[in-house]
Amino acid sequence: MQTEVRPSTRTLTYGDALAEATAQEMARDDSVIIFGIGLDDHKAIFGTTRGLAERFGPERVFDTPLSEDAMTGVAIGAAMAGLRPVHVHIRQDFLLLAMNQLINIAAKAHYMYGGGVQVPLVVRSVVGKSWGQGAQHSQALHSLFMHVPGLKVVAPTTPYDAKGCLVASIRDNNPVMFMEHRLLHYEKGFVDEDIYSVPLGKARVLAEGNDVTLVGISYMAVECMRARVYLQQRGISAEVIDPVTLSPLDMETIRRSAAKTGKLLVVDCGWTMCGASAEILAQATEGMQPGTAPGVWRMGFAPTTCPTSPGLEELFYPNGRTIASMVNANCLGGDPDWTPREEDHLTDKIVFKGPF
């Protein structure tokens, strides 16, 4: 179900929307605290935590030791005590140091203690891309977390949803894995100045179309929108869906679109094996009578480790052109050799040049 975007005339970047959501929620609720490695330094997690330490003080906003495991446990313990911690990781890869706490405790505490405790915890983490992020700064591990009951997984694409979903995640009484793509931090969009919440578990139809349904996860929703423009050159009308929340998944919106177009391509910013794309396609077709299910395809990271050399890295990721080519050739049986000519306004604008 598409959630309504409220009208706003103010433009904000995704990163600034996150900072604003955090500040407004911290002002509203003094049980909200935020911490993470480097969180209050001069770079402020790409600006997403800028100003918080000055405004809310070092008890509620703080840098931490390089102890992802224990600091996740600290967040859980603080949540059990009634605080609402936001734990920020500048790379999602670092969550692998915290998996015991996230999966054995955060996900399970409410259940295994018979409802005796709640863990209202937000774990923000940034997925890197470009400028040689490489093997351990580029992974998107959302499907690992989708696998586990008790966790919610959110991956907003637009600045509007970034703010609203972060507010909703902080207010949620469950552990929420909040996934941000590094390149999305620069995306601009309309964002209400007032505080608002976007309900978790609702997909968003970013653009309507009739010939094929493209489901793009996180930054791949942007690439799907680019593919949609390329496909218009061939007279192909693509509907683009941003799931926004990956667990719980809003399959109703995806199924309805797939029933309309008859063709469903999921493009993930992660690997396809046992990934979010596999789950979405399974749920989109499971139990259907022969002949009634949509055609299904998926794209994602190449099944390799992410390389750093630019030419290789380019091949590792789907992009608007490769998605358009896939749709034209495989989903619609068109010319297998067609790849749209690259258009400047439909390519990544990497506004950072490093070192980070």
Next chain:
Amino acid sequence: MALETRPTSEAGIADLSHLFRSLYRIRRVEEEVARIYPSDKIKSPIHLSIGQEAIAVGVCDALEPHDVVFGTYRGHATYLAKGGDLKGLTAELYGKATGSARGKGGSMHLIDPAHHVMGSSAVVSTTISHAAGYAYALKLRRSDAIVASFFGDGATEEGAFYEALNFAALRQLPILFICENNGYAVHTPIRVRQARPDGIVDRAEAIGVPSYRFQNDDVLTILREVRSAVAGIRGGSGPRLFECPTYRWKEHVGPNEDYDAGYRTYEEARPWVERDQVVMIGQTLEPSLRAAIESDVEAEVREAFEFAEASPFPDPGELWTHVYAD
């Protein structure tokens, strides 16, 4: 931290009848668990604290009711010593709907938030950082409560232990770390796991947590020293750690003894059994008082197991509740 040795009968600081009741009650509950276990009515792996009760009792007797404890999977003693509901424990072991976790956690995940028993984990060392986080919240809220974090010697080999101690020391958290050192991780002795088996307190000190190792499990010594440390922590001293030597009398998991298994001998256990704190504290009481306490406890324990027996199993729909909080 200097510690003179005093005969327990001269400690003069404890309500001995209260200590005996707590020690005896835990012992009898677990003896009943062991007795019933072969019937298969208890639907949960059990890690008995028999022989180790003095630590939980000594520490928890030094705490206030609003202080908080986090425990281990060998946690019956901690749960009961802190005031956890006995019927909630027995029913939980039976997998009944009236259990402390509604029959969904079992022996390794006992919890009683009303008495500030905040849970335990099957994964070694996992709750140490929860205790630190809870302590952080208490400090942020300007509460005068403190947290006691119980863990075993094996936990001190996990990285999470050092991470949590560092954070607790860094932020001077109101937390008491209690290492229940029974010398074994399952069946593996500490000497084949740690380069310096006597180095737990040194390592904690090096991180910045003042630490002390007891010579044995004398409950009055534990109570006296922990009471002093707790007063300091409540006053803002920051974290303290105690290493408490003890001995597990039963097998790692299950109701039996395993001195014939080859990895240890009864000779090793004998000195601990000969100075059994349940017996020693009991001997300090007037026989009539002791008999009255024993009689009370027997009735309470009998009632708790009858409650577990009579309680219903969870409804099938309970499988689906508490996956997510509302």
